Amino acid sequence: MAQISRLSVSPAPTAPPREATGHLFLRGYVILVLFVTFAHTAVFNLVGPIGSTITLGVLTASTLAIWIPALARQRPQRYPWRRLPWAALAYVAFALVSVAWSQWPAATLLTGALLLSITVNALFIAASLSWHEIIRALGSAFKWILGLSLLLELWVSLVLRAPLLPNFFDAPSEKINPHWYWVRNNLLDGGRIQGIVGNSNVLAILCIIALVVFGVLMAAGARRRGTLIAWMVLAAFFLVRAGSATAAACAVAVTVVLITVLLMRRARVPEQRTRIYIAYAAVAVALLATVWFGRDVLFSALGRSSDLTGRLDIWQTVLTRAAQHPVIGNGFSSPWVPWDPGFAGWIDDHGITVFHAHNMWVDVYFQLGAVGVILMIATYLSLVWRSWFFAVDRPRWDLNAHRRYSALAVLPTLLVALLLTQGLAESGPIMLWGWMLVVLFSAKIKAVPLVGVGLSERANLVEGGPRRKQAP
Incomplete structure (x- = not known):
């Protein structure tokens, strides 16, 4: 048996390096923040509006308590201010300033604090974790949401x-009215289910995000693949049982973007990419024409009316009111505060006050006018541009142009496609978890445009360790 002695020529065996306890705590805390953000309606249904507000306020205060000392310890190293998502931050600033002319100042202050809280937490996550850790944290948060649902x-x-x-x-x-229920007891009778979030449409969208995150982890070589497959089956089950037409459209959009990304990655020369762009543009035009002219048949097949289940009437009502202040809007409030006199009883759906315009662009125009729309367009254009080339271009920082693509790099562009599609029928992309994804990916791609490369990136750990060696 080999023994260690004074004559040994090799170093003494040591235990494998372990992650620092503080960083393990940080990752666990980020999972909690993501869970509370993505399942905020569950917190609302559990502890009420005051309890949910206190919960998010405590988490934001904790985030600042962790982050500010960490920033102070980085000196004299300067914080990368130029790499912040300035378009998104300008939108947040304009939303907060709108209290000066808001038609509902109390709602603006309340929801503005919510928007600022989500933005701070998103920036904190982007600055504190690597790409691999962010995706692992998202996966863990969705496991909790699906399991508790x-x-x-x-x-x-x-x-x-x-x-x-x-x-x-x-x-x-x-x-x-069944819309008042948190859970309608439909699991065993074949009806639509809501999960802990209390809303079938939201549950379905979260299931698509979960499937994308789990699929990316699988493609990246994550361990415990059998467990991941089980979670994907559960997410697919919830997606089907939620029965959301909006989620079905989002799933189609995500699939089309994924196929396009894979085709782009296989292209050898720029001319091949150009042909793919032209082909997809023609397909998109044909698809939009088909949907528009065949909307009656399509919506009937999906079990929806041709007016998008009353959304056209909602849009018309909101646009009529928005026309009173077309430049700077009526004042920020995302979501609409249902007990505020400016919204209470204004638009009802099944006896419940509607809390958003069911279209993110109509909502932004109504609240912040043309200026807000321009800022939101700039935010999404910047994110779409960066996330697209983040996904389709090879990692490169020197003359080596043949490094392997990262499976993790497709996640932002897939989720951006989902948000933009959902935004046509919902206002989710401009509040809570939708806005968190926008700020998180905008900040992270600008700060770390290559997965696993850079001073802020740590070891390539995916679901308990690397399954196979990753390209640098």
């Missing part, structure tokens, strides 16, 4: 055996 649906169907109201209030004896 399954447990809640099972508990309601097998134990409670009745629909569940928010805050665990007792259901009244008389029949009420």
Whole structure:
């Protein structure tokens, strides 16, 4: 048996390097922030509006308590101010300033604080974790959302055996509108389910994001692949049972963008990419024409009306009011605060005050006018441009033009495609988790445009360790 002695010529064996406890705590904290942000409606339904506001406020204060001392320790190294997502920050600043002319100043202050909180947390995550760690944290957060959704649906169907109201209030004896329920007890009867987020459309969108994140982790060579496949099956099950037409459109958009990215990566010369761009432009025009002229048949097949389930009437009502202040808008409020006099009873859907315009661009125009629309266009144009070439270009920082593509690099452009598609029928991309993804990816791509390369990137760890050696 080999022994260590004074004559040994090799160094003594040592344990493999372990991650610092502080950084493990940081990753766990980021998972908590992501969970609370993506499942904020679950927190709202659990502890009410005051409790959910306190929860997000405590998390933001904790984020600043962690981040500010870390920034102070970096001196004299300067913070990379030039790499901040300035278009997104300009939109946030304009939203906060709009309290000066807002038609609902209290709602502007409340939702402005929410927007600022989400922005701060997104910037913190982008600055604190590597690309690999961000995607792992997203995966962990979605596992919690899916797992708790399954447990809640099972508990309601097998134990409670009745629909569940928010805050665990007792259901009244008389029949009420199903839209008031947190969980409708549809798991075993084939109806649409809501999960812990309490909304079928939101649950379906989150399931698509989860499938994208899990798929990227699989492609990156993550360990515990069997577990990942099980989570993907659960996400696909929830996606089907949620029955969301908006999510179906988002899934198609994500699939088309993924195929395009893979084709672009296979192109050997610029001319091949040009032909792909032209072909996809022609297909897009034909598809849009088909959807527009055949919308009655298409929406009937999806179980929706040709007016997009009342959305056309909502858009018309919102645009009419927006025309009163077309340049700087009526004042920021995302979401609309339903108890504010400016929104209470204005637009009702099944007896519930609508809290957004069901279109992100109509919503921005209504709240912040043409100036807000220009800032939002600049934000998304910058993100689309950077995320697209982040996905389709080979990692390169010297003369070596043959490095392997990173599987993780496709995630931002896929999720941006999802947000833009969802934004046609919902306002989710401009608030809560939608806005967090915009700021997070905008900041991270500008700061670290190559996965695994740069001073801020750490070891290539994916789901417990590298399955195979990654390209530098």
